[in-house]
Amino acid sequence: MGLDSVKTGFEIAYCNVAICAAVAAVIVYYQNRRLEQSRWASSFFEKFYESQKYTKVCVLLDSSDTEGITKLVDDEQ
Numbered sequence: 001m002g003l004d005s006v007k008t009g010f011e012i013a014y015c016n017v018a019i020c021a022a023v024a025a026v027i028v029y030y031q032n033r034r035l036e037q038s039r040w041a042s043s044f045f046e047k048f049y050e051s052q053k054y055t056k057v058c059v060l061l062d063s064s065d066t067e068g069i070t071k072l073v074d075d076e077q
Contacts, residue, residue: 048054060068 049058057072060072
């Protein structure tokens, strides 16, 4: 067993570790992305539905009052 074969073995092991680390990084990235999306959605829900600031808009959008919705949109433009 020569020095070249040991060097080649280490290179193969290094490449395998690098590939595993890259795959693990991609998995962690997608998990963190989903977690951040969940946090954003939760924050949006709290701000829009649980805050008193948007209660009128929320009630209006949940109703079938198209005239009221149209008036609200026109007033904002």
